[in-house]
Amino acid sequence: MNKTEQECISAHIREDHPYIVALRRYFHQHPEIAKEEFHTAERIEAELDKIGLAHKRVGETGVYAEIQGKQPGKTIVLRADIDALPIQEMHTCEYTSMIPGRMHACGHDAHTASLIGAARVLNAHRDLFVGTVRLTFQAGEEIGYGARVFVDSGYLDGADRTFGIHVASDVPVGSVVVMPGPNNASVDWFKITVHGAPAHVSTPQLGVDAVYIASQIVTALQALVTRCTSPMDNVLIGVGKITAGDAYNIVAQKAELEGTIRVLTPEIRKQMKERLEALASHSAASFGGTVTVEWKDFTSPLINDPTAAREVQAAAIAAFGHEKVITQRKPSLGGDDFAEYILKVPGVYAYIGSGNAAKKETVAALHDSMFDIDEDCLTAAVTLYVSYTLDYLNGTV
Numbered sequence: 370m371n372k373t374e375q376e377c378i379s380a381h382i383r384e385d386h387p388y389i390v391a392l393r394r395y396f397h398q399h400p401e402i403a404k405e406e407f408h409t410a411e412r413i414e415a416e417l418d419k420i421g422l423a424h425k426r427v428g429e430t431g432v433y434a435e436i437q438g439k440q441p442g443k444t445i446v447l448r449a450d451i452d453a454l455p456i457q458e459m460h461t462c463e464y465t466s467m468i469p470g471r472m473h474a475c476g477h478d479a480h481t482a483s484l485i486g487a488a489r490v491l492n493a494h495r496d497l498f499v500g501t502v503r504l505t506f507q508a509g510e511e512i513g514y515g516a517r518v519f520v521d522s523g524y525l526d527g528a529d530r531t532f533g534i535h536v537a538s539d540v541p542v543g544s545v546v547v548m549p550g551p552n553n554a555s556v557d558w559f560k561i562t563v564h565g566a567p568a569h570v571s572t573p574q575l576g577v578d579a580v581y582i583a584s585q586i587v588t589a590l591q592a593l594v595t596r597c598t599s600p601m602d603n604v605l606i607g608v609g610k611i612t613a614g615d616a617y618n619i620v621a622q623k624a625e626l627e628g629t630i631r632v633l634t635p636e637i638r639k640q641m642k643e644r645l646e647a648l649a650s651h652s653a654a655s656f657g658g659t660v661t662v663e664w665k666d667f668t669s670p671l672i673n674d675p676t677a678a679r680e681v682q683a684a685a686i687a688a689f690g691h692e693k694v695i696t697q698r699k700p701s702l703g704g705d706d707f708a709e710y711i712l713k714v715p716g717v718y719a720y721i722g723s724g725n726a727a728k729k730e731t732v733a734a735l736h737d738s739m740f741d742i743d744e745d746c747l748t749a750a751v752t753l754y755v756s757y758t759l760d761y762l763n764g765t766v
Contacts, residue, residue: 370759374494377494378497378755378759381490382752382755383748385489385751389486390482392481392482392486393479393482393744394463394464395412396451396473396482397465398465398467400472401452401453401468401471402452402453403508403510403512404514407429409430413432416485417432417434417488417504422488423435427505427518427519427524428508428522429508431518431519432451432505433503433505434488435502436488436491436492436495436501436502437495437501438495438499438500441499441500441501442499442500442501443500444528444529446528446710447487447504447754448484448532448533448707449477449505449507449534450477450481450507450508450510451477451480451510452508452511452512453473453475453477453478454475456474457472457738458472458474460741472738472740474736476742477510479747479750480534483534483747484754487751488502490755497763498758498759498763502758502762505519505524507519512667513666513704513706516708519710520710530677530680530714530715531710531717532719532757532758533716533718533719534721535705535719535721538723538732539724539732539734540722541722541725541726543689543693543745543749544689544694545695545721546696547673547682547694547696547719548678548695548697548698549679550673551634551672552701553700553704553708554631554632554670555633555638556631556667557631557638557667558665558667559627559642559662561660562624562661563624563649563658563660564579564622564658564659565624566620566657566658568620569618569620575620576620578620578656579614579620579621579622579658580614580621582653583611583626585652585656586649586660587608590608590645593606593641593644593645594606598637598641603633603700604637604641606628606645607628607631608626608628609628610626611626611627630642630645631702631703633672634670638670645662646662667704668708668709669712671704672708672711673718674715674716678717680717680757680766681717683760683766684753684756684760684766685719687756687760688752698720703735721746723743723746725743
């Protein structure tokens with residue numbers, strides 16, 4: 370783009386800011402959790418109708434649309450997640466959640482509004498780029514569901530790049546983070562069921578104590594982290610739920626442990642799952658019990674493609690300046706199923722600073738009941754969506 374075209378795009382984004390703020394506040398007031406985003410999807414579709422973009426449902430609550438440039442070329446897939454969390458909002462403001470026990474505490478309302486904003490700009494200026502923009506409004510990120518629906522349904526087939534954003538309350542508003550390599554951990558849920566045998570608590574030798582075995586497993590699991598992996602490998606095993614026993618005076622015949630493994634590489638992920646199963650089985654056998662292990666694969670590690678990361682960094686520097694682009698940051702052991710997009714098509718997940726120390730709710734952690742954003746971050750989000758899309762499709766990065 371020449372200077373005049375760049376100024377035209379920037380002016381459009383600035384003019385749209387009040388609209389995007391209002392849209393984000395609407396989504397914030399009407400949060401819907403994973404697989405229940407029916408009204409959210411309807412509102413997204415209504416906004417796409419206003420733009421004049423055809424759309425289709427993906428699964429029950431995902432939404433897909435395309436924008437064609439002035440001639441054929443490469444294809445980029447843009448993604449926003451749309452689901453909220455089962456949290457009661459404690460932050461009181463004019464746009465507080467109207468749905469009891471539901472809250473946008475992870476910024477997905479901002480992501481959705483920003484991608485609609487980017488769609489408005491890109492569609493209005495389709496004469497400025499070649500190729501195709503695919504818009505994906507993805508359901509069920511919080512449960513590791515929606516990304517695979519888009520991937521498995523073929524909506525990423527033949528694409529050249531993927532790109533997504535996430536707000537970050539620990540990054541100052543106005544700054545962005547674009548880091549190559551591991552950014553987020555894989556998320557694997559497990560349930561270990563320990564099978565023992567009941568007996569009166571006064572004669573434990575006549576039974577097999579599932580509670581004792583479960584306790585040994587909980588303790589021993591931490592050795593997989595501290596003694597079987599490097600301290601530099603960022604491995605986490607957490608047990609968050611234990612259910613066991615029938616009565617205080619009966620040796621428990623069954624215990625269930627539910628937890629998660631978080632790692633940053635596929636190789637260590639596979640290794641840790643195998644070692645957990647072996648440890649649980651051997652621990653139970655030592656005391657006469659057995660175990661069964663169940664797994665749910667919520668998401669793969671999110672590893673930004675190095676080439677794509679350099680492209681996004683260049684676009685971000687051009688848009689915001691060197692001082693506002695952070696290229697190194699500690700990876701998070703929280704997961705994000707945008708990882709499945711990147712596994713299918715090389716891409717990048719960027720973080721948009723949304724924190725403002727003068728507004729304490731904007732520096733609250735993700736998933737906190739007080740969470741909010743500095744809404745100036747919406748302009749940065751729309752700008753990065755649009756800038757990278759135009760630069761990539763036009764071959765200027």
